[in-house]
Amino acid sequence: MTQLNLVVIRTNRQDDQVRFYTTLGLTFNHHRHGNGPYHYSAIIGGLTFEIYPLPATEHEPDTTTRLGFTIESLNATLQCLEEMGIETVQAPASTEWGYAAVVKDPDGRRVELIEKLIK
Structure with a gap:
């Protein structure tokens, strides 16, 4: 059985990214492996x-990766993100997967947020 177990994003705005993803409900630890760079990790x-952090040889983060998260309350989360200045690129709407919207994280990656349907 194949299972995805790791996603890494690289940024020159770590604090902004941690604040954004914490608003989605993630809890981060700040650490490093051996002599590697300090980074944030959530399970x-x-x-x-x-x-x-971005490697020294890169100046702009990749924004082509699209991420998706199931969250508790879409409207409350969107309100918090709006107060942070986060752009909503697809307004909330009911879909076959749940109540969903798309926002951009601080680097510009599109992030789909879905409030899980209660059955």
């Missing part, structure tokens, strides 16, 4: 989500 189920 979501069996997945490790990490926020690393």
Whole structure:
């Protein structure tokens, strides 16, 4: 059985990214492995989500990766993100997967937020 267990994003705005993803409900630890860079790490189920600094040879983070998170309350989360200046690129709407919206994280990655349907 194949299972995704690690997602790493790289940024030159670590604090902003941690604040954004913490608003989605993630809890981060700040640490490093050996002589590697300090970074932030959160566990979501069996997945490790990490926020690393950009390597010195890169100047702009990759914004082509799209992420998706199931959250408790879409409207409350969107209100908090709006107060942080986060852009909503797809307004909340009911879909077959749940009540959903798309926002951009501080680097510009599109992040789909879905409030899980209660059955």
